[in-house]
Amino acid sequence: MTNEPASGVARTVPSRRIVYGEALRRFMLRPESTAIAAVLILFVVFTILSPALFPTKLTYISIMAIASELGILSIGVTLLMIGGHFDLSVGAVLGLTSYVCVVLMRDFGLSPVIAAPVAVAVGALLGGLNGYVVVRFRIHSFVVTLGTMLIWRGVLIALTGGFPMTVDIPVVFKNVMSGPLIFGFRMSMVWFFAITLLATILLTRSRLGNWIQARGQNENAARNLGVPVDRVTIILFVLTSALAAVAGIIQVARFSSVDALRGEGMELQAVAVTVIGGTLLSGGYGSVVGTMLGAITFGMIQVGLVLAGAPGHFFRTLTGVIVVGAVILNTDVARRMARSKPLGGFKRSSAAADAAIQAGAAAEKGEAG
Amino acid sequence: MSEPLNPDQPPTRARPSGAGSGELEASRRTIEPIPPGAVPVMEADHISKGFGATTALVDVSLKAYSGRILALLGDNGAGKSTLIKILSGVFPPDGGTLRFNGQDVVLRNPAEARERGIATVFQDLAVCELLSVTRNIVLGREPQKGFGPFKFLDLKKADAMARSALHQLGVRWERGLDEKGINISGGERQSLAIARAMFFGSSLLILDEPTSALAVRQAGKVLDHILTARDQGQAVILITHNFRHALSVADDITVLAQGRVAGHFRRDETDLDALTDLVARVG
Ligand SMILES: Nc1ncnc2c1ncn2[C@@H]1O[C@H](COP(=O)(O)OP(=O)(O)OP(=O)(O)O)[C@@H](O)[C@H]1O
Ligand SMILES: [Mg+2]
Numbered sequence: 001m002t003n004e005p006a007s008g009v010a011r012t013v014p015s016r017r018i019v020y021g022e023a024l025r026r027f028m029l030r031p032e033s034t035a036i037a038a039v040l041i042l043f044v045v046f047t048i049l050s051p052a053l054f055p056t057k058l059t060y061i062s063i064m065a066i067a068s069e070l071g072i073l074s075i076g077v078t079l080l081m082i083g084g085h086f087d088l089s090v091g092a093v094l095g096l097t098s099y100v101c102v103v104l105m106r107d108f109g110l111s112p113v114i115a116a117p118v119a120v121a122v123g124a125l126l127g128g129l130n131g132y133v134v135v136r137f138r139i140h141s142f143v144v145t146l147g148t149m150l151i152w153r154g155v156l157i158a159l160t161g162g163f164p165m166t167v168d169i170p171v172v173f174k175n176v177m178s179g180p181l182i183f184g185f186r187m188s189m190v191w192f193f194a195i196t197l198l199a200t201i202l203l204t205r206s207r208l209g210n211w212i213q214a215r216g217q218n219e220n221a222a223r224n225l226g227v228p229v230d231r232v233t234i235i236l237f238v239l240t241s242a243l244a245a246v247a248g249i250i251q252v253a254r255f256s257s258v259d260a261l262r263g264e265g266m267e268l269q270a271v272a273v274t275v276i277g278g279t280l281l282s283g284g285y286g287s288v289v290g291t292m293l294g295a296i297t298f299g300m301i302q303v304g305l306v307l308a309g310a311p312g313h314f315f316r317t318l319t320g321v322i323v324v325g326a327v328i329l330n331t332d333v334a335r336r337m338a339r340s341k342p343l344g345g346f347k348r349s350s351a352a353a354d355a356a357i358q359a360g361a362a363a364e365k366g367e368a369g
Numbered sequence: 370m371s372e373p374l375n376p377d378q379p380p381t382r383a384r385p386s387g388a389g390s391g392e393l394e395a396s397r398r399t400i401e402p403i404p405p406g407a408v409p410v411m412e413a414d415h416i417s418k419g420f421g422a423t424t425a426l427v428d429v430s431l432k433a434y435s436g437r438i439l440a441l442l443g444d445n446g447a448g449k450s451t452l453i454k455i456l457s458g459v460f461p462p463d464g465g466t467l468r469f470n471g472q473d474v475v476l477r478n479p480a481e482a483r484e485r486g487i488a489t490v491f492q493d494l495a496v497c498e499l500l501s502v503t504r505n506i507v508l509g510r511e512p513q514k515g516f517g518p519f520k521f522l523d524l525k526k527a528d529a530m531a532r533s534a535l536h537q538l539g540v541r542w543e544r545g546l547d548e549k550g551i552n553i554s555g556g557e558r559q560s561l562a563i564a565r566a567m568f569f570g571s572s573l574l575i576l577d578e579p580t581s582a583l584a585v586r587q588a589g590k591v592l593d594h595i596l597t598a599r600d601q602g603q604a605v606i607l608i609t610h611n612f613r614h615a616l617s618v619a620d621d622i623t624v625l626a627q628g629r630v631a632g633h634f635r636r637d638e639t640d641l642d643a644l645t646d647l648v649a650r651v652g
Contacts, residue, residue: 205521207511210500214508217497217550224459224491225565226480226509285499 031278031286034329035293038276038322042297046304053307061184063299065254068192071295073247074270074277075199076240078291081274082203083236084216084283085141089130090244090270092152094263097123097245099156102167102258112173112253120245126152127241131234141237149267157260164259169252177253188250192292195243199288212236216283272319273298276326297322400620400637408471409434410573410604411456411487416465418451425451426462426628433573433604438595440619440636441608444648447625449608450492453575456606457489458482470572483509488566492577492608496558498551502542503531505550506565534568535561538594556587563594567601574598575606580614592618612644626651 027033046054053059073090080087097119104115130148134141171179178188203209211232214222223229244263252258277294279286298319305315409432418426426448433439441449455462458476467474469485476482482489497505504511504527512526528546535542540560544552553561559579566574576595580588588611595618599605609615615622616636624632624647631651 201521205524207513207520207522210504210508210511210522213500214497214504217499220491220493221497222508224457224479224489226483228480284497 031330032290032293033278034326035277035290035297037329038297038326039293039300042300042304046300046308049304049308054304057184059303059307061186062303063296064189064192065178065186065299066302067292067295067299068186068188069247069250069254070266070269070273070298071192071292072188072195072250073244073266074273074291074295075195075288076243077267077270078274078277078279078286078288079199079203079212080141080236080240081271081279081281081283082216082286083212083232084219085134085233085236086271087127087130087141087145087237087240088267089126089145089149089152090240091263091265091267092149092156093123093126093241094244094248094251094266095156095258095261096126096152097241098248098252098258098262099159099165101249101252102165105169106165106167112170116173116177116249119249120242123241123243123245123248124238125241127237127239127244128234130241131237134237135230135233153264156262160258160260162260164257166257167252169256174253174256177250179253186254188254191246191250192295195246196288196292203288208232208235213284216285218284269298269319272323275323275330278326278330280330281327400635402635403434403437407434409468410470411606412468412471413452413456414466414468416452416455416462416467418448418455418460418463424628426455428465429625429628429630430465431606431623431630431633433606435572435604436599436602437620438599438605438607438618439621439623440615441606441623441625442610442612442615442644442648443625443631446627448628449625450577452625453489453577453606453608456482456573456575457487457491480509483569486570486572487575488569488571488573489575490559490562490566490577490579496550496553496561498549500550501547502544502550502553502561503527503546506531506534506561506568510569530568534564538564538567538597540564540594554587555582556584556591559583559587559591560594563591563598567598567603571603573604573606575608577608578610579607581610588614612641616641616644624648624651 043055073094077087077090100122101112101115101119104110104118105112108115110118126148130141130145133139133144133148176187177191178186181187181190203212211222211227211229214225214227215229215232219229248263251262273294274286274291275281275294276297277287277290277292279290301318301322302315305318411433413429413431416426416429417424429448429452431439431441431452441452443449454460456467456476458479458481461475461477467476469487474485476485476487479489497508500508503524507527507530512523512530513520514523514526515521531546532542538560550558559576563574563576563579574595579591579595583591592614595605595607599618607615607619616639619636622632622634622636622639622644623630624644626648632647
């Protein structure tokens with residue numbers, strides 16, 4: 001922490017107060033800061049509301065189970081949103097791939113070692129289809145995936161006849177996907193953290209990551225410089241749906257079943273999680289770690305409210321409040337702070353600051369037009 | 370932040386009477402004629418293009434030679450941008466042929482044009498606002514390290530590339546290479562785009578109105594960069610509305626009017642009045 005501001009120190013050594021002030025200012029400019037604040041505040045609030053039940057290991061385990069499944073799904077959505085696209089079909093893809101996995105095991109007697117990869121491949125294929133339509137017909141991904149969401153959900157309802165289907169899953173597979181780990185946490189949490197790490201490396205340290213950001217910021221510029229933007233788009237959709245399938249398989253392992261409504265509504269939860277995590281809705285900028293924290297925020301709300309004895313509908317309301325609050329923090333406040341001068345001669349440059357300014361400029365343009 | 374510059378690349382030579390030093394003057398007084406038998410880097414041969422009902426280009430031919438600057442003049446809507454978009458692979462012509470180093474070529478997309486060494490700085494500037502200077506410069510040509518599927522960006526090498534790209538052009542970049550695109554001014558964007566285009570070994574540099582949005586000093590700098598590119602042996606096509614700029618740096622001048630070639634001159638065969646006259650008459 002202490003050596004971070006030091007990298008930008010001017011010739012004179014600033015006072016300790018200024019260093020801390022600048023450190024705080026920079027922290028506020030990080031995309032993840034809102035989600036970190038949300039996690040901390042919710043922790044305090046829920047601990048006060050139910051001091052006996054909330055700060056316990058059992059609660060943490062439940063929170064992480066929810067956060068992991070939703071988080072894996074949301075990481076794909078985050079990368080896609082940074083690349084400048086939306087995917088409303090991830091919930092339906094999660095449902096349909098879960099169905100494929102269950103049917104392969106139950107009706108075809110296949111081992112999950114085969115059924116699970118096939119389900120992921122089917123997910124990738126469905127994602128590829130989304131991407132192909134977006135690229136080939138130049139239709140906004142929001143509309144394309146709205147369509148495929150309805151299609152795959154309809155197909156799933158038809159296939160299941162609306163009834164839940166259960167399946168016997170080998171214990172080993174159950175354990176590997178979602179079973180209890182040391183300290184009682186579920187394996188899904190390990191997958192969640194691993195995917196967070198991989199996606200972060202992909203986004204910030206790989207060529208594809210650079211292309212994703214460029215695609216989301218200035219598609220024409222990227223294309224004119226020889227970035228294969230259409231290929232990037234298709235890869236993003238494939239990745240997103242494949243991750244939806246992974247989340248689906250984890251749920252299958254946890255519930256040993258699938259039903260017609262599996263995954264419904266998760267597409268919007270994923271957007272909420274992504275936005276809480278500091279990714280710009282307008283694309284081009286965001287953080288996978290932010291999304292991870294956003295998913296944990298989500299899990300805390302869900303579990304915390306139940307423990308506090310709040311009525312069920314309260315969950316949506318509170319989530320909505322937090323989403324709106326997060327967006328305000330991530331854009332408006334950050335924008336103001338970005339325009340404010342850095343303290344004590346620090347360098348100005350900061351990705352988040354610039355993102356906030358740009359988001360603000362875009363919003364002002366929108367209001368004017 | 371001032372890292373040592375790459376010693377392998379000499380700074381561009383000073384040009385005391387060059388465009389950068391205030392008063393614009395012709396960059397070279399006498400213009401050698403194109404040597405007979407020289408093959409143009411890019412030749413457009415009877416190109417036409419329409420957009421639905423509008424005809425943007427009719428039978429337009431031009432040649433760009435290595436070490437020469439061709440200025441493309443014309444009124445708004447004359448078809449200049451359309452022509453260079455065809456030369457850059459943004460869209461194909463309806464009729465006519467492109468020849469690159471004497472060979473017929475079909476450019477299916479901008480990536481193919483870039484692979485052949487055609488670098489274009491478009492009118493709407495290609496900068497990603499939230500990427501760093503370095504990432505903007507290497508975009509599409511990012512250096513990687515590692516092997517097989519485990520390839521990562523080589524960020525150190527990328528910084529070195531960006532630094533030498535800027536140095537090669539003689540751009541003094543005093544802020545850090547991690548400065549984001551959003552904080553880069555119009556003139557700096559042009560410089561950056563030209564540096565990028567030159568660094569990745571282009572043989573044809575195309576610039577669409579690089580000076581139109583710039584103040585005098587910045588415009589002079591950009592013209593200086595264009596001369597540097599020419600001196601390094603690139604063929605340059607420069608679109609501009611500014612006849613003075615064209616007359617100060619170009620070797621050849623082609624005037625487009627309503628999608629047709631209205632005239633083609635060597636720079637020393639024409640002057641400001643003649644050009645103004647011509648454009649007023651045909652535009
Ligand atoms: N994508 C397009 N679709 C339809 N018409 C177009 C398109 N691009 C250009 N045109 C039309 O083609 C003609 C030539 O346009 P172009 O942009 O090439 O002119 P220009 O010489 O670059 O003008 P300016 O100096 O204003 O940049 C204009 O009539 C323009 O409206
Ligand atoms: Mg134009």
